[in-house]
Amino acid sequence: MDRSATTRVPRLRGSEGYPWRMAPVIRPAEIGDAASLGKVHVAAWQWAYRGLMPDEVLDSLRPEARARAWKSWLGGHDGGFQAWVAEVDGEVIGFASSGLPVDDDLPDDSIELLAIYLLEPYLHTGVGSCLLEAAEASWIDEGRQLGILWVLEGNTGTIEFYERHGWNHDGGKRDYPVGPNTTMPVLRYTKKLLG
């Protein structure tokens, strides 16, 4: 792991009432994180999307299956994939990931935020902002000009989070498959990274 890319979360909104003893750390994900990422990924979908997505889709998610996918993504089988984890007291409690967008109407130097999720007790702690800032800093270092992401229509808290970080809906909308025979509308947001 590139330890130079590890950052201690610089600001916490006070320490009282927050579920950690040591300051959270943001670092690049490693292949050995795959099992933890599988668990966090499923747990985060299940709290974040309950009421937004059908229960049968959420209840069918399996951490082992997500862990296998993470192993493949982190194993370099998916060109351009990068991920960061947030760790508290040695446990992975959240992550963000990015990759090359598939949309054909974007400039070549675009990058897509594929996912950003926290376990529920860590919501509103500032850790999500630190993950997003780590991803954006890395993209800027690589010379990426435009960030894009897709977010579920109706995921209002997360949309507010993105807008606070300077992301804007660019009018893009499509149906995203979330399970067998189930699609949901997602909105495209973009952010100019350089210039």
Ligand SMILES: CC(C)(COP(=O)(O)OP(=O)(O)OC[C@H]1O[C@@H](n2cnc3c(N)ncnc32)[C@H](O)[C@@H]1OP(=O)(O)O)[C@@H](O)C(=O)NCCC(=O)NCCS
């Ligand atoms: C998006 C996410 C990573 C942000 O992490 P976070 O640590 O809560 O974010 P921060 O504390 O840095 O910023 C929180 C701000 O974002 C907005 N926000 C984020 N999630 C929110 C929610 N569920 N409800 C309302 N506002 C929310 C608010 O403006 C909030 O400000 P506040 O805490 O003063 O109310 C986290 O909320 C999360 O995991 N959400 C569910 C997963 C998800 O939808 N991921 C996006 C997939 S496209």
